Amino acid sequence: MFGRNGRRGTAAGAVDGGAPHEALRLVKVTKVYGTGGAEEAAVTALDGVTLSLPAGSFTAVMGPSGSGKSTLLQCAAGLDRPDSGVVMVDGAEMTGGSETELTKFRRERIGFVFQQYNLLPTLNVAQNTVLPLKLAGRRVDRARVREVLARVGLADRMRHRPDQLSGGQRQRVAIARALVAAPSVVFADEPTGALDTRSARDVLGLLQETVRVDGRTVVMVTHDPVAASYADSVLFLADGRLVGQLNAPTADAVAERMTHLGDMYEAEGPHRAPHHDPRNSAPMGV
């Protein structure tokens, strides 16, 4: 699970020959929202995105609000189906089949960390952590679970329920849950978006550690240049397209690039500038 000893066995159909091993590949991935409705204009959230990430890399994805970052992550992670294009994880192609097929595909290869944690409120920390294994019908090794939770610093909180934890602690449980099945790629959508600086640093450190120590691949969406600086490289997204890349990023360089991107974005795309993402607003009507 956190196997320090030896490499992870190659997943079905994975290629091990060419170096470096490719963990994630997207080819011309396109996603359009709202095509069906006549009254709503269609929004091209992803516009032919092609990218390739080597195994053991830590990549940050940045871009203005509404640029398609969440859509990109969800399409790559099998939580959403692209309208066209190819997604390959760990050498296996994700086919746009039923939700059941996609779920089974994800179980083997993908972990996901959400900004809002998405822990099950009725399960305690240990139960939340082992849930993916239980659902996949895999054997649960108690010592391993303890090890995973110790790694995120929560070994003494196993019996606590999520509502008894702080935001930072919840996010660490979510990370433990994403890692427990030893996926090859871990996606994180603004994992530090709801956290204070210190908890955010803990979370980023953990993500970095899974890359450095376990050799997993991490793709993280963030709005924070400091968070992005933990990554090996930053991909910039605007208007559903990849518009740049920065290797070995520093927070200053990222911030600089983002300002520039904002200018470009405003200059180029006034026709779809103020996108309102319904999922980021609080619809909690009274």
Next chain:
Amino acid sequence: MFSLAMRSIRQRPGRFAATLLSAFLGATIIMMFNSLLDTAGADGVDDVSSESLSTAAMVVGGYGSLLVFFAVASTLTVAVRQRTTEIDLLRSTGATPAQITRMIVGEAAVVGLVGSLLAIVPGMLGGRILLDMFQDSGQVADDVDHAFGTIALMSGIDITLLASVGAAFLAVRRATRAREQRAPRRRLRTWGGYAALGLGAALCVTGFAMGDAGPEAMAPPAYGAILLSVGFAAFSPALLGGLLRLTGGLLTAFGGGSGYLTVHGLRQRAAQLSGVLMPMVLFVGISVATLYMQSVENDHIEAAGLTQSVDDKNLETLNFVVVGIIAVFACVMLINTLYAATSYRSREFGQQRLAGATPGQVLAGVGLEGLLLTLTGVFFGTLAAVAGVVPFTVARTDDVLPSAGYGIWLAVVGVAAAATMATALGTARRVLRTPAVETVALAA
């Protein structure tokens, strides 16, 4: 805060559909039966007609009202409990518990009132049909006209309002109290449960002593069965917990991921499920009790060496119709409450799916849960029914148990199980059509 309540209702009418439906149906049934009292009290009604009408209204209308009260209350409880997130949000925006209470209780009052007003016309029509049936069975003179007066109107509105407002008040009080203060509610529930059980048992026992009374001897045991059902429903979380302790290992071992979800989800939600169990226990309890009592009554007539006269036959039909109305009501409430409770879980299902559950696993988990609910509901409902039927049987015949066999019981249990499973699975299927990512984002 009352204007806030009105705005809240106007903006999301769909959310109040379940509570409105329960208030409407409940008020309709109460008005229907109690209009017989108005009819009986009208000028120029002969004594015999008046007597039969009042008896029917007191007996059936009485326990019908009791049942309506608890069914409406349980729907309201489920509905308010679903809004904990919203209540928490209001609290964190600075609303005081008193303000929140006024809002939720205000909403419940508006919904209860609208439901009762809507019920007036159907209640009138229903009352007229009931009166026709009494006239056809010869118990009421043909020249009696149906009247719909203050008794029907006031009892319908009062009972519905009291049930809605009372349940909303208790539920919101629990929701606005911080987590550490759970004890008072538990105590209230426990005492209420004991009171219902004690009263119910007492009523059932009086059934032993009523051998020579007419068909109205059915009333005390029937009241008793309802009160016992209510009392059992109050304690059902504990039994559900016990059932889980017994079967938990088995379920997780053989139920795979779904069993795991069910066992751990139910353990935490057991208290909330009593809202769904209440109508189920009431349905099983009242249907089984009255159907067997009627069969005992038939045996009694036979044993007395009488053949069923046309009047007896008519009376039997009338009884079945009346019991049928009440049973259908309880069953609709079961479906209604379960539907509301299940559709509310879309976020939870979404989180399960995001954690790696296939739609099939989510459905299997819901199915298992429905099965455990049915087992618990049937167990308690049967217990309550037996407690009512046995005294009546002993009083009316030489036996302890009715001679009718298991057929009736099986049929009632079949209906309860089918309604539970179909509602739970059907609703869950519909909920699963929304992509998982959207369901968890909606309530964020």
